């Protein structure tokens with residue numbers, strides 16, 4: 001699922017960007033027919049969506065780290081690899097790069113952002129002393145190499161708390177890390193899906209919530225992030241995806257929304273507003289099948305948490321969902337050693 005998801009993500013992304021010049025790399029490109037400014041605008045448009053996704057995802061994952069089971073150090077830096085585009089040559093030229101790697105986005109408030117050295121599309125030729133351009137690429141639509149690069153960044157900061165970046169212009173930057181809940185946020189270049197697979201939260205660029213208020217968009221991400229934080233994929237793998245089981249995990253994810261929002265400084269009531277805005281006109285998908293409650297019930301479940309959250313915030317400044325959140329499922333159910 002992870003693999004297929006990644007493949008779909010970058011294939012459609014490339015198709016979306018390079019509709020005019022999408023036919024992969026040919027031996028010779030007729031550059032007179034390529035509108036480089038339009039190609040660059042398409043990339044920048046995608047980056048704007050990704051910027052919002054990374055900003056909000058970062059806020060949620062960072063502000064809740066002390067309550068998460070799986071924590072990792074992170075920089076907030078996301079790169080792009082020209083090999084993942086339909087025509088690496090065109091993408092390279094549109095962005096003015098000589099190699100394949102450049103900054104995609106840095107999450108607002110992250111160490112990468114605070115370094116003030118990582119504007120979008122700045123070319124990078126070294127990560128912890130390794131030049132990823134030397135890694136073989138599988139040509140157009142290769143998404144695996146970029147995944148490896150992000151793994152490399154994670155491993156570097158895991159071991160050393162920071163990572164050294166070498167830029168094409170010979171400058172160097174050392175980027176620090178801070179702890180976050182271990183989840184990656186990824187933008188899908190097409191479609192209106194929202195999903196969580198245990199390690200990632202993936203949102204389609206056409207999901208309507210991109211146009212909502214930021215705290216309502218954050219509610220969508222919080223729902224998906226909650227699935228990962230509460231290990232729902234692994235629990236459902238162990239206990240089967242019966243309708244009742246799915247419904248319980250969905251309800252948990254909904255009820256955790258306002259907790260994650262409040263800790264990140266968002267209005268916890270934005271979860272209710274998200275369902276009120278999305279529910280009546282939503283086109284179904286994951287939000288309107290019988291394993292889920294109706295949107296109005298979901299709004300009420302979110303609302304029912306608010307009182308407890310606000311009381312905790314007043315007392316402790318944070319709402320400790322690890323201690324105080326009432327689970328719908330037994331998280332240890334199906335584990336071999338039973339109830340821990």
Ligand SMILES: [Zn+2]
Pocket residue numbers: 223224227250253286
């Ligand atoms: Zn869900």
